[in-house]
Structures are given as C-alpha cells and as structure tokens.
Amino acid sequence: MPPKVLLQLDTDAVFASSFDAIVAADAGAEHVLQYAGVTPENVTPLVHGAMFTRGGKDLASTAIFIGGSDVTAAERVFEQVRACFFGPVRVSVMLDANGCNTTAAAAVVAAAKHVTLSGAAVAVLAGTGPVGRRVAEMCAIEGAEVKLASRSLEKAMQAAKEVNERLAGSSVRPSVRGCQVNRGGDSEDLFRSCDAVIACGAAGVVLVDAQSLAYAPDSLRVAIDLNAVPPLGIGGISATDKAAEKLGRIVYGAIGVGGLKMKIHRRAIQEAFESNDKLLDVAEIFRLAKIVASE
Numbered sequence: 001m002p003p004k005v006l007l008q009l010d011t012d013a014v015f016a017s018s019f020d021a022i023v024a025a026d027a028g029a030e031h032v033l034q035y036a037g038v039t040p041e042n043v044t045p046l047v048h049g050a051m052f053t054r055g056g057k058d059l060a061s062t063a064i065f066i067g068g069s070d071v072t073a074a075e076r077v078f079e080q081v082r083a084c085f086f087g088p089v090r091v092s093v094m095l096d097a098n099g100c101n102t103t104a105a106a107a108v109v110a111a112a113k114h115v116t117l118s119g120a121a122v123a124v125l126a127g128t129g130p131v132g133r134r135v136a137e138m139c140a141i142e143g144a145e146v147k148l149a150s151r152s153l154e155k156a157m158q159a160a161k162e163v164n165e166r167l168a169g170s171s172v173r174p175s176v177r178g179c180q181v182n183r184g185g186d187s188e189d190l191f192r193s194c195d196a197v198i199a200c201g202a203a204g205v206v207l208v209d210a211q212s213l214a215y216a217p218d219s220l221r222v223a224i225d226l227n228a229v230p231p232l233g234i235g236g237i238s239a240t241d242k243a244a245e246k247l248g249r250i251v252y253g254a255i256g257v258g259g260l261k262m263k264i265h266r267r268a269i270q271e272a273f274e275s276n277d278k279l280l281d282v283a284e285i286f287r288l289a290k291i292v293a294s295e
C-alpha cells in the first residue's frame with residue numbers, strides 16, 4: 001500500500017491546528033498536508049488532488065480531516081468536500097472541528113458507563129453549542145430522552161428541532177426537547193427525573209453551582225462538565241475528576257474525559273484509512289467511541 005497521506009483542511013485563517021496534526025501522526029498518518037484558510041469556495045482543487053492521484057484500493061491510503069475553531073464553517077466545508085466525490089472516486093473524511101465530535105462522544109460514553117442511556121433522561125446544559133448539540137444527538141441515538149437547555153428558550157427549541165431533524169432520517173426516534181434554564185435558577189426543576197447531566201457551556205462559564213448539584217434529586221447519578229477553563233461549568237467538580245464520587249453523584253471534569261477523547265480521535269483517524277468511503281461525523285464517531293470505551 002502507498003504511504004498514508006492525510007489532508008488536514010482547517011478553516012482557521014492563518015494556521016492549521018498543530019494539535020490535529022500531532023494526533024494524526026500518532027494515529028499512523030505518514031504524511032500530514034496542512035492547509036489553513038479553507039472555505040467551501042477554495043476547497044475543490046484540494047479534494048481533486050486527493051481523489052485523482054491514487055486509484056482502486058490505494059485510495060484508502062488518502063484521507064481528509066476537516067478542523068478549525070469554527071464548527072459551522074467546517075460543516076460547510078464538509079458538505080462541499082462530499083459534493084466533489086462521485087461513484088467510487090472518493091476518500092474517507094473525518095469532521096472534528098474544535099474537537100466537537102470526539103469530545104461529545106467521550107462525554108456520552110463516560111455517562112453510559114454509569115447509566116443505561118436507553119430510556120434515561122439526560123439534561124444537556126448549554127446544548128445549543130457545537131459540542132452540546134452533538135452530545136444531545138448521541139444521547140438520543142442511544143435512546144435517551146434529552147432535555148436540551150439554554151438561557152434562551154427560542155435557541156433551545158431551535159437546536160432541539162435541528163437535532164431531531166437530523167435523527168428523523170435515521171432509525172432513531174427523535175427525542176430531544178428544548179428547555180430554558182436560568183443560571184443558578186431553576187436547575188432543580190431541570191434535574192427533576194434526570195439520570196445524568198452533561199454541561200457543555202462555553203469556557204469559563206458557570207452553569208450550575210455546587211449547592212444545586214448537591215440538592216439535585218437522587219435520581220441524578222452522573223454529572224459531567226466539559227468546561228476545562230476556570231471557573232468550571234459545574235461547581236464542586238474538578239477538571240481532573242474521572243468517575244469520582246462527589247456530592248452524591250459520579251462526576252467527570254473536562255480533563256477526566258480527555259484521555260478517552262484522545263483515544264477516540266486517534267481511532268477515527270485510523271478508521272479513515274481502512275477504506276476510501278468513510279464519512280466520520282456524529283454517528284460514526286460515536287459508534288467508534290463505544291468500541292473504544294469497551295476495550
């Protein structure tokens with residue numbers, strides 16, 4: 001087989017992510033070609049270069065990674081990359097802009113270690129962001145009833161609608177509903193009948209204080225916070241917590257799920273080189289995450 005070449009397409013203007021390049025190398029990519037400032041308008045020649053240089057089975061040795069700090073911009077590039085392919089003339093593509101898919105997958109499989117998600121109720125705090133939407137979708141894929149919370153009911157309803165629309169085309173019953181939460185306010189109501197909470201708020205934003213977590217109903221078994229920048233998203237949880245028992249729950253902080261996230265990222269890159277037709281976005285990366293977590 002020819003050497004494994006990864007095209008790293010990054011939507012950030014100046015530098016393609018060094019983090020993503022190093023993970024790719026650690027996952028077995030022998031050459032990482034980095035491009036910054038990638039847009040739907042300029043990506044086509046890069047994709048053609050990947051599609052038309054190798055043929056047949058050798059196409060599996062070329063893959064594309066789409067990253068950058070703007071997840072929406074990366075999603076648009078992903079659509080354009082897919083539109084370039086025809087028939088068997090294609091290469092595998094992975095989307096993980098800002099770590100959105102791998103981070104969400106790590107959080108959901110961590111929660112699933114302690115709660116059977118099928119039939120469970122999961123509160124996804126700040127579920128309107130790129131990570132939160134993916135957490136909501138992955139929980140719904142597992143059969144959970146998801147409460148997608150935001151400071152704005154309108155934003156929550158819109159995000160929930162978009163996630164449910166994505167799921168409607170699959171075999172999954174759409175089960176994400178939006179709800180509003182006021183900081184420090186109605187968390188008791190939000191947590192009622194919930195089995196797990198996954199906080200996906202912006203870096204340095206407190207969503208729930210320690211007291212609210214302590215007084216949450218006993219049904220709340222797991223609390224996961226993905227914000228690693230102090231102050232953290234859930235009071236009483238440390239970034240390094242990993243299945244720690246605190247405030248009557250099993251808790252994880254952002255660094256606590258970070259090791260699993262890295263394994264999932266590497267596995268997804270490896271998977272991209274297994275054939276030339278993988279599309280590694282939410283569902284596929286979540287499928288891989290469950291395999292990684294079970295090993």
Ligand SMILES: NC(=O)c1ccc[n+]([C@@H]2O[C@H](COP(=O)([O-])OP(=O)(O)OC[C@H]3O[C@@H](n4cnc5c(N)ncnc54)[C@H](OP(=O)(O)O)[C@@H]3O)[C@@H](O)[C@H]2O)c1
Nearest residue numbers: 098099103126128129130131150151200201202203226227
């Ligand atoms: N460990 C890792 O490798 C890793 C990787 C990626 C991300 N992360 C972390 O995961 C978290 C989610 O990432 P993201 O990219 O989805 O986050 P984001 O887009 O920056 O923010 C997510 C949501 O937070 C809420 N929010 C923003 N500012 C707020 C404020 N001042 N007060 C209250 N809520 C506020 C917003 O929801 P509403 O407006 O709807 O309330 C927003 O949609 C972040 O903390 C990020 O650092 C970790």
